[in-house]
Amino acid sequence: MPPADGDAGTAQAGNNSSDFVRKLYKxxxxxxxxxxxxxxxxxxxxxxxxxxxxxxxxxxxxFKHSNFASFxxxxxKYDFHKVRHNDENGxxxxxxxxxxxxxxxxRADRKDNLDNIRRKAPAPRKxxxxxxxxxxxxxxxxxxxxxxxxxxxxxxxxxxxSELEKTNKLLxxxxxxxxxxxxxxSQASNELITHLNNMExxxxxxxxxxxSSHSGQVQSGGMAFLPDGADxxxxxxxxxxxxxxxxxxxxxxxxxxxxxxxxxxQNGSPADSAGSSVMFAQPGPGGMPLVHDPLNDPRNLVxxxxxxxxxxxxxxxxxxxxxxxxxxxNPSIQAEAPSQITPPIKEQQLxxxxxxxxxxxxxxxxxxxxxxxxxxxxxxxxxSVDIARDGLEAVExxxxxxxxxxxxxxDIIMPxxxxxxxxxxxxxxxxQVPVVAMTSNIRQEDIQTYFQFGMNDxxxxxxxxxxxxxxxxxxxxxxxKDPQAPSLVPDEIGQSGVAGAGPGPxxxxxxxxxxxxxxxxxxxxxxxxxxxxxxxxxxxxxxxASSWHSPGQMHQAAPNLDSGGYMGAVGxxxxxxxxxxxxxxxxxxQPQPGQYANYMTAQQVAGTQAMGxxxxxxxxxxxxxxxxxxEKRQRLYGPxxxxxxxxx
Amino acid sequence: xxxxxxTLRDDNRDSQDMDNMPDFGDHVDDQIFSQILEMDEDxxxxxxxxxxxxxxxxxxxxxxxxxxxxxxxxxxxxxxxxGHFLKGSAATLGFNKIRDSCQVIQQYGHKLNVDGTSxxxxxxxxxxxxxxxxxxxxxxxxxxxxxxxxxxKPE
Numbered sequence: 186m187p188p189a190d191g192d193a194g195t196a197q198a199g200n201n202s203s204d205f206v207r208k209l210y211k212x213x214x215x216x217x218x219x220x221x222x223x224x225x226x227x228x229x230x231x232x233x234x235x236x237x238x239x240x241x242x243x244x245x246x247x248f249k250h251s252n253f254a255s256f257x258x259x260x261x262k263y264d265f266h267k268v269r270h271n272d273e274n275g276x277x278x279x280x281x282x283x284x285x286x287x288x289x290x291x292r293a294d295r296k297d298n299l300d301n302i303r304r305k306a307p308a309p310r311k312x313x314x315x316x317x318x319x320x321x322x323x324x325x326x327x328x329x330x331x332x333x334x335x336x337x338x339x340x341x342x343x344x345x346x347s348e349l350e351k352t353n354k355l356l357x358x359x360x361x362x363x364x365x366x367x368x369x370x371s372q373a374s375n376e377l378i379t380h381l382n383n384m385e386x387x388x389x390x391x392x393x394x395x396x397s398s399h400s401g402q403v404q405s406g407g408m409a410f411l412p413d414g415a416d417x418x419x420x421x422x423x424x425x426x427x428x429x430x431x432x433x434x435x436x437x438x439x440x441x442x443x444x445x446x447x448x449x450x451q452n453g454s455p456a457d458s459a460g461s462s463v464m465f466a467q468p469g470p471g472g473m474p475l476v477h478d479p480l481n482d483p484r485n486l487v488x489x490x491x492x493x494x495x496x497x498x499x500x501x502x503x504x505x506x507x508x509x510x511x512x513x514x515n516p517s518i519q520a521e522a523p524s525q526i527t528p529p530i531k532e533q534q535l536x537x538x539x540x541x542x543x544x545x546x547x548x549x550x551x552x553x554x555x556x557x558x559x560x561x562x563x564x565x566x567x568x569s570v571d572i573a574r575d576g577l578e579a580v581e582x583x584x585x586x587x588x589x590x591x592x593x594x595x596d597i598i599m600p601x602x603x604x605x606x607x608x609x610x611x612x613x614x615x616x617q618v619p620v621v622a623m624t625s626n627i628r629q630e631d632i633q634t635y636f637q638f639g640m641n642d643x644x645x646x647x648x649x650x651x652x653x654x655x656x657x658x659x660x661x662x663x664x665x666k667d668p669q670a671p672s673l674v675p676d677e678i679g680q681s682g683v684a685g686a687g688p689g690p691x692x693x694x695x696x697x698x699x700x701x702x703x704x705x706x707x708x709x710x711x712x713x714x715x716x717x718x719x720x721x722x723x724x725x726x727x728x729x730a731s732s733w734h735s736p737g738q739m740h741q742a743a744p745n746l747d748s749g750g751y752m753g754a755v756g757x758x759x760x761x762x763x764x765x766x767x768x769x770x771x772x773x774x775q776p777q778p779g780q781y782a783n784y785m786t787a788q789q790v791a792g793t794q795a796m797g798x799x800x801x802x803x804x805x806x807x808x809x810x811x812x813x814x815x816e817k818r819q820r821l822y823g824p825x826x827x828x829x830x831x832x833x
Numbered sequence: 834x835x836x837x838x839x840t841l842r843d844d845n846r847d848s849q850d851m852d853n854m855p856d857f858g859d860h861v862d863d864q865i866f867s868q869i870l871e872m873d874e875d876x877x878x879x880x881x882x883x884x885x886x887x888x889x890x891x892x893x894x895x896x897x898x899x900x901x902x903x904x905x906x907x908x909x910x911x912x913x914x915x916g917h918f919l920k921g922s923a924a925t926l927g928f929n930k931i932r933d934s935c936q937v938i939q940q941y942g943h944k945l946n947v948d949g950t951s952x953x954x955x956x957x958x959x960x961x962x963x964x965x966x967x968x969x970x971x972x973x974x975x976x977x978x979x980x981x982x983x984x985x986k987p988e
Contacts, residue, residue: 554889554922561872561881598917625924647924650868 205248205259206291206302212247213293225285228293230268233284260286262304357445364439371429378426385422420632540666544568544591544657549579549607550623551599555646559594559623562650566657576602580610587615592660594644594653597624597635605638612639619660623648857983860976865927883984889922890977893931897973900938900966904959912962913942919969928976934969938962 213224213231221235221243233239240253248256257267268285279285290301546568550556560570571590573579576599583590593611595604602610608620622635625646632643642660644652658665857866873881896919903911916938923932940947941958952958 552918552921552925553892554885555925557885557888558869558872558925565872596921598914625921646921647865647927649865650872 203263203302203304206263206299208247210291210296210299212243218243224293225279225287230285230287230291232279233286234279234282236282236284257284263302264288264305265291353445357442360442361446364442374425374429378422378429381422420629420636424633424636538658538666539567539661539664541664544661544664545571545589546657547571547573547579547582547590547593549573549576549593549599549604550596551575552596555596555623555648559648559653562648562653563657565650566654568657575599576604576607576610579604579607583611583614583618587618590618591664592657593618593620594623594656595620595640597622597626597631605634605640608635608640609638621656621660857976857979860928860930860972860979862927862929865925869926879984886926886980886984889926889928890973890980892922893919893969893973897966897970900962904963904966907955907959909942909944909955909958909962911942913939916940916942916962930972931969931976934965934972937965938969941965 209231212218213222221238222231222233224231236253240251240256244253244256245251248259250256265286265288268287270279270283270285288302290298292298546563548556548559548563548570550559550572551574556572556574560572563570571582573582576595578601579593579595580602583593593608595608597604599607604622604624608622611618611620616639619641620639621642621644622632622640623644623646624631624635627643627645635643642656644656857863869882869885870876870879873879896915900912900915903909903915916935920932920935920939923929923935937947940949941952941961944952944955944958946952952961
C-alpha cells in the first residue's frame with residue numbers, strides 16, 4: 186500500500202487542496218466531538234468512535250449529508266485507508282465499532298500539509314494507481330505493435346497492388362498488340378483473298394472466253410459448256426471472306442481497353458499510347474482498319490506479311506495446319522519442310538504415305554457399292570476404314586470414341602439421318618475432325634450448307650481414288666510421311682494450263698497430281714480451294730477420254746439438251762463433274778426438296794445470285810456449245826497442243 | 834480425232850485394264866470403271882471388282898422393284914430417293930446410262946424437269962419416271978450381260 190501517488194501530488198503542490206480534507210481537519214479540531222470522532226493518540230490518524238452519532242450529528246454539520254458510507258468512499262478517494270485493528274495490537278483501545286482512518290500526510294500536527302492530500306486520479310475501476318500505470322504503458326506497446334503490423338500489411342498490399350497494376354498494364358498492352366496483329370492478319374487475309382479472286386477471275390475469264398469461242402457439241406458430255414465450279418468464286422474464298430467480315434470487334438471492350446491503355450500510358454511510356462490510339466481510331470465492327478503500322482512491324486506478326494518475306498501464310502502447308510490442331514503422334518512431321526519440287530508419285534507407291542500410325546477413316550455411306558469402293562480406295566492407301574451405313578450410325582460411332590477417327594467422309598443423303606445433320610451432331614462431340622461431304626449435290630448453295638454445318642470439304646461423287654487421296658493429303662497433312670504440298674512441278678506448269686482449261690489427260694498415275702500442279706499454278710488458289718475447285722480437272726478428262734474412244738456414243742447419250750443438263754453435271758467424269766452438277770444448268774435457282782431442305786433457306790438467298798450467273802453461263806455455253814470436242818479444245822487451250830503435253 | 838485418242842491412251846494409260854477392256858459403249862465410263870478394275874489385286878481373279886459389279890446389279894434389280902411399287906403408289910418422293918440412291922452406285926462404277934436414268938427419276942420425283950425447272954404436273958412426272966425406269970431396266974439387263982461376259986473371260 187505505498188502511496189506512490191504522493192510524488193506526483195507533492196510535485197504539483199498547489200494551493201488548491203480539497204475542501205473535503207480541510208473540512209475533515211476542521212471537524213477534528215472541535216474538541217466537543219471527542220467522544221464521537223477525534224485524532225488518534227499518535228495524531229497520525231483519526232478515529233470515528235461512535236459511528237451512529239457521527240453519522241447523524243456530525244456529518245450533516247460538516248459534510249451536509251448523513252451517509253457514513255459516502256464519507257468512507259470520499260476518504261478512499263483521497264487515499265485514506267482504514268486502519269485495521271488486530272487483537273494483538275494495543276491499538277484496539279478505541280472500541281469495537283471504531284473506525285480509524287489514516288493518510289500519511291494527514292496529521293494533527295501538520296495542518297500545512299493538507300494541500301498534499303489530493304483526490305486520486307479518477308480511475309474508479311483501477312483502485313491502486315500503481316497498478317494502473319503498468320497496463321497503460323503495455324497498451325501503448327500493444328497498440329504500436331499493431332500499428333506496425335497494420336503498416337506492414339498496407340505495405341504488402343501496396344506491393345501487391347503495384348504488381349497487379351504492372352501485370353494488368355502488361356496484359357492490356359498485350360491485348361492491344363494482339364489486336365493489332367489480328368487486324369493486320371485480317372487485312373492480309375483480305376488482300377490475299379482479293380488477290381486470289383482476281384487470279385480466279387482472270388483464269389475463269391480466259392477459260393470462258395475460250396469456251397464460248399468454240400462452243401461445242403453437246404456430245405462431249407456437256408463438259409465444255411458447263412459452267413463448272415469455276416463460275417463461282419471458290420467457296421473457300423467466299424467463306425474466308427465471310428468469316429473475316431463476320432468478326433466484329435467488341436467496341437465497348439475496345440473503348441475500355443483504350444481507356445485503360447491511356448491511363449497506363451499517362452504514367453508510362455507515351456510512345457505506346459500513340460500507337461494504340463491509332464489502333465483505336467477505327468474500331469468499327471466489320472471494317473478492317475487500314476492500319477499499316479502493324480504490317481510493317483514484324484514484331485507484331487506471327488507470319489511476316491509482305492512481298493519480301495517469302496512466306497505465304499495461305500500456303501497450303503500453313504493453311505492446312507491451322508484448323509486441325511490435334512496433337513499428333515508424330516509432332517516432328519511438322520518440322521519437316523515440305524519439299525517444293527517433288528515429282529508426282531504413283532499412287533501405288535502411296536501405300537506407305539503415312540509416317541506414323543495409319544489414319545483411321547470413317548466412311549459414312551448408305552450405298553453399298555460406294556462404300557465398298559470408297560473403303561477399297563482408302564485401304565489401298567493404307568488407311569484403316571470404318572463404314573457407317575447412315576448418319577445415325579456415324580454419330581454413334583463417333584460418340585463411342587470421339588478421338589478415334591482422323592477424318593470422316595460423309596455422304597449427304599442417307600436414310601435415318603442425313604450427313605449434314607450427322608455432321609452437326611458430330612461437331613458437338615469433336616469439333617476438330619475433318620468431315621468431308623461426299624455428294625453429287627455440289628451446287629454452290631449446297632456446299633455453303635455443308636460448310637455452315639461444320640463440314641470442312643467436299644468430295645464430289647462419283648469420287649475417284651485420286652480425289653480421295655487429295656482430300657487425305659490435304660486434311661491429314663501432318664500424318665504424311667512426306668507432307669509435300671500439292672507441289673509445283675516445273676514441268677507441269679505448262680501442262681497444268683491444259684488440265685485446267687479442259688481435257689486433262691488423266692492417267693491413273695498423274696491424275697491426282699495434275700490438278701495439284703494446277704493449283705500451284707493457279708497460285709494461292711491452292712490454299713483456298715483445292716478439292717472442289719480442282720476436282721473438275723480430272724473429271725473432265727475421263728469424260729473426254731471416253732468420248733475419244735467412242736465419239737459418237739456421247740451424242741446418243743445426250744441427244745437433247747434435256748438430258749444434256751444432267752450429262753454435263755454428273756456425267757462425264759469421276760471427280761471432275763463435281764462443281765458442275767446438273768443443277769448448274771438450271772436457269773433459276775430451284776430449291777431442291779431434300780432431307781435437309783429446311784437448312785437451305787438461308788443459303789438459297791445467297792445462292793440465287795450465283796445461280797443467276799451460272800444460268801447465264803450455261804446458256805452461253807449450252808446453247809452454242811456444239812463444237813467442244815476434246816481434241817479441239819486441246820488445240821485451243823494447250824500450250825503445247827499435242828500428245829507431248831500429256832507426257833509427264 | 835481417233836488418232837489423238839489412241840495416242841493419249843498409249844502414252845498415259847499404263848494400265849492394261851483399259852486396253853483389255855471391251856468396249857461397253859456408252860453404258861460405261863471407261864475411265865471410272867478401269868479404276869475399279871485396277872483395284873483388283875489379281876487381274877485374273879477380279880475378286881474385288883466382280884462382286885462389286887454383280888452386287889450392283891443385285892442392288893439395281895431390288896431398287897427397280899421398289900421403284901415399281903412406288904410408281905404404282907404414285908409415291909414421288911420415294912421414287913426420288915431411290916433414284917438418288919441407285920444413281921450414286923451407278924456413277925461410282927461408271928455405269929453412265931443407268932446413272933442418267935436414275936437422275937431423271939430423281940428429278941421428276943422432286944417434280945423437276947431434268948433442267949431443273951419445275952414440273953408441277955404429277956402425272957407428267959410419273960410418266961417420265963416410268964419411262965426412265967423402263968430404260969434403266971433395259972440398260973441394266975444389257976450391261977449385265979456384257980459384264981457377265983467380261984468377268985467370265987477376263988483376258
